[in-house]
Amino acid sequence: MSVSAEQRDTVDENATHVAVAPPGTPLSAARLHRVKKAYTTRSVAARIDADPSGYALLDGPEVVPHPGDVVLARIERLGNHTRLESPVSRRQTLFVGDEVLVAYGHRYAPDQFEAEVPADLGPAHLVAAGGVAALATAKHARIADATALRPLGLLTDDHGIVTLERFATHRLSVAADTARQSRRPTVVAVLGTSMNSGKSTTVSSLIRGATRSGLTVAAGKVTGTGAGGDPHGFADAGASAVLDFTDFGFPSTFRLEHAQVRGLLTALVRELSTPDVDVVVLEVADGLYQDETSRLVSDSVFREVVDRVVFAADGAAGAVGGAEVLTRAGVPVTAVSGVLTSAPLAMREAQSLLSVPVIETAALTEPDVVRAVL
Known part of the structure; x- marks a missing residue:
């Protein structure tokens, strides 16, 4: 048939x-x-x-x-x-x-x-x-x-x-209300230079540091390709609730309409912002020049719902260039972390040109460090 x-x-x-x-x-x-x-x-x-x-x-x-x-x-x-x-x-x-x-x-x-x-x-x-x-x-x-x-x-x-x-266990409405809630957790988004720049590790480290600070943290993955490693890793780090695009019925987000990607961002923030949650940490997959990521970061909705951005980079040039791209889009970067922080020389190079701190990924698990980021 x-x-x-x-x-x-x-x-x-x-x-x-x-x-x-x-x-x-x-x-x-x-x-x-x-x-x-x-x-x-x-x-x-x-x-x-x-x-x-x-x-x-x-x-x-x-x-x-x-x-x-x-x-x-x-x-x-x-x-x-x-x-x-x-x-x-x-x-x-x-x-x-x-x-x-x-x-x-x-x-x-x-x-x-x-x-x-x-x-x-x-x-x-x-x-x-x-x-x-x-x-x-x-x-x-x-x-x-x-x-x-x-x-x-x-x-x-x-x-x-x-x-x-x-x-799917959750439904997506592309017409979701993006207005700020009267009481909403702090929303931190982690973006990166590319695949394998350290985004997921940065998210997990932020979750760990925040929970060690006594905060309740929920986590989500806005874009990417369906796999369980990242959501399970976020839960292992201490997230009280974890959702990603697969929970809304998408095997991947590549080539999704922009309205759907934007809807995923707002839906994740809405679903994860329960009364007991203090911080929501979100990962946006791939690099800044990937089409879905680029359009999402340029959308005013991103600036409405995201309070802080931590940028994961795989090298000093990527860290500096990525921070400049985000700043031009009206998205200020709070800190830089990721793969480059495994190399002290790369960290020093990036720090010499950045006005925001370059923080070792492991250090983000420390309560005093993550409090400063938040």
Whole structure:
């Protein structure tokens, strides 16, 4: 059975799409139980575990996948990713022939892959260990080719194509009220020069330092590619609540409409700003020149909801240049940290040109240091 793009329909204003489609090939409960399910599909996996009946596969040449569609695929060839992160973040070893439940999504990762959702159910790749299927269009020279997938069909139920957004625990409204609340926690955003500049470690260190100061901290990740490492790390550092874009049904945020990215920022602040929370720490993925990040930082809403910015850099030049970019956008930087702080010489170089402190990442775990940042 197949479904064309014209057969898709929207059932509520917050959903990207929910397909109105003919039933596909039924899936047995036993087969669904054996499938290796990905972290990105954890809300769907929980529903399947509770009741595996009523699911089917939709395939055919007219099926057009969209970001967030859940797909059953077979591992055809192992490549860069040899393990799949489970719904509880266990690294499942992959074997050729395994069937996996993952989600279609675009990916932006300069150190790994650039990838896009293909126009059909033809051969695809596993482009993120958290469970993202796409067609890799470019890769870093130092990594292996992407693990090859053979999509077997989109997962369907009685309501149509199964999407992450339909099964998500939180709903996104792009028309969310961005006005300041009468009582809102201090919101600290961590941005960086690039992937692997130390953003997540900086977030965790800020959380640890603030909680050691006696503050209650919640944490969120606004953009990126779905994976459990960062959210679990934030919780391990002491965050009382953690949310990210995957909780709203997005496998990644690459190529999202700006209104959706802006909506994620405001929704995370709103959801995490409970009466007992003193500080909300947010990570914005990738670098300042990444399109979604650049547009978000330039949006007046960012300045309305974010009180402090800590900038993570991988070198002195990046630290100085990034701080200048943010200042020109009207976003003053409170401190610089990240990978460059592992090198005393790089720290001195950056500090000689910056008017804000350059703080070792580990030092952010100290109560007196984090209080000064806040």
